[in-house]
Amino acid sequence: MNYLYVIIPIVLLLFAGIKIVRPTQRGLIERLGKYHNFAKPGFHWIIPIIDKIFIVNVTEQMVDAEPQEIITNDNLNASVDAQVYFRVKADEESVKGSIYNVNNYKWQIVNLARTTLRNIIGTLTLKSANSERGKINAELYKTLHNETQNWGIEIVRTELKEIDPPKDVQETMNKVVKAENEKIAAIDSATAAETVADGVKRAKIKEAEGFKQSKILHAEGEAEAIKLVNEAADKYFVGNAQLLRKLEALEASLGNNAKIVVPTGTELVNIIGEMAGIIPLDRKKKES
Numbered sequence: 524m525n526y527l528y529v530i531i532p533i534v535l536l537l538f539a540g541i542k543i544v545r546p547t548q549r550g551l552i553e554r555l556g557k558y559h560n561f562a563k564p565g566f567h568w569i570i571p572i573i574d575k576i577f578i579v580n581v582t583e584q585m586v587d588a589e590p591q592e593i594i595t596n597d598n599l600n601a602s603v604d605a606q607v608y609f610r611v612k613a614d615e616e617s618v619k620g621s622i623y624n625v626n627n628y629k630w631q632i633v634n635l636a637r638t639t640l641r642n643i644i645g646t647l648t649l650k651s652a653n654s655e656r657g658k659i660n661a662e663l664y665k666t667l668h669n670e671t672q673n674w675g676i677e678i679v680r681t682e683l684k685e686i687d688p689p690k691d692v693q694e695t696m697n698k699v700v701k702a703e704n705e706k707i708a709a710i711d712s713a714t715a716a717e718t719v720a721d722g723v724k725r726a727k728i729k730e731a732e733g734f735k736q737s738k739i740l741h742a743e744g745e746a747e748a749i750k751l752v753n754e755a756a757d758k759y760f761v762g763n764a765q766l767l768r769k770l771e772a773l774e775a776s777l778g779n780n781a782k783i784v785v786p787t788g789t790e791l792v793n794i795i796g797e798m799a800g801i802i803p804l805d806r807k808k809k810e811s
Contacts, residue, residue, distance in 0.1 A: 588636040617675030
């Protein structure tokens with residue numbers, strides 16, 4: 524029975540010294556207040572009371588800088604909030620830096636982010652602060668990255684959550700935006716109406732040009748027809764008129780029983796023959 528009083532405390536002491544480090548963690552083991560060794564994921568045993576282990580999470584974490592009122596360069600109060608994503612690097616020196624080089628790195632990151640935001644946004648107007656969120660994020664990330672180098676921390680990214688002006692300023696800004704949108708809509712409507720009017724104008728011009736061309740072609744057709752008629756009259760009517768005059772003279776002579784000698788083969792002989800229903804004989808037939 525006396526052995527149990529010795530064995531039980533030893534067993535309890537052995538179990539008390541068992542420490543398990545998960546894959547998402549790293550540990551620092553101190554012995555009598557001094558750094559002893561680095562604890563990687565797995566099983567570890569420390570001497571109770573003499574040794575102490577500090578566990579550090581090496582996964583990506585997020586801290587909220589919490590909303591704060593910042594006076595912009597144009598003397599307006601803006602409620603600003605941001606989030607910072609970071610992680611403790613998993614190597615031994617980085618884990619030691621997160622424990623020994625900074626007191627409560629999460630709290631330090633939050634306060635550094637809040638101070639940096641005040642410095643950045645204090646130099647900007649409210650309008651430029653809202654329109655240059657990317658620039659603010661970049662400057663915030665750069666400052667945090669540089670300041671946390673010896674903390675063993677990697678700043679993954681920063682995100683500016685909000686830059687909210689006072690309610691009355693927000694209402695005024697909304698009215699300005701609404702007026703600008705209405706102005707743009709009016710300009711677009713006027714441009715569309717002008718485009719339609721221009722299209723109608725071009726259509727009217729095309730219609731007038733078509734009508735004009737039709738008139739020109741019609742006039743040219745009539746002129747060509749008149750020209751052909753004149754040419755036909757010059758070619759056929761003038762000669763026939765002369766022949767008709769000759770027949771009238773012949774008719775007047777015959778009416779007076781005058782004798783007229785008409786040369787053989789002339790047009791007058793043929794005309795007289797045609798009028799009498801007589802077809803002249805061919806020269807060959809005459810000779811025969």
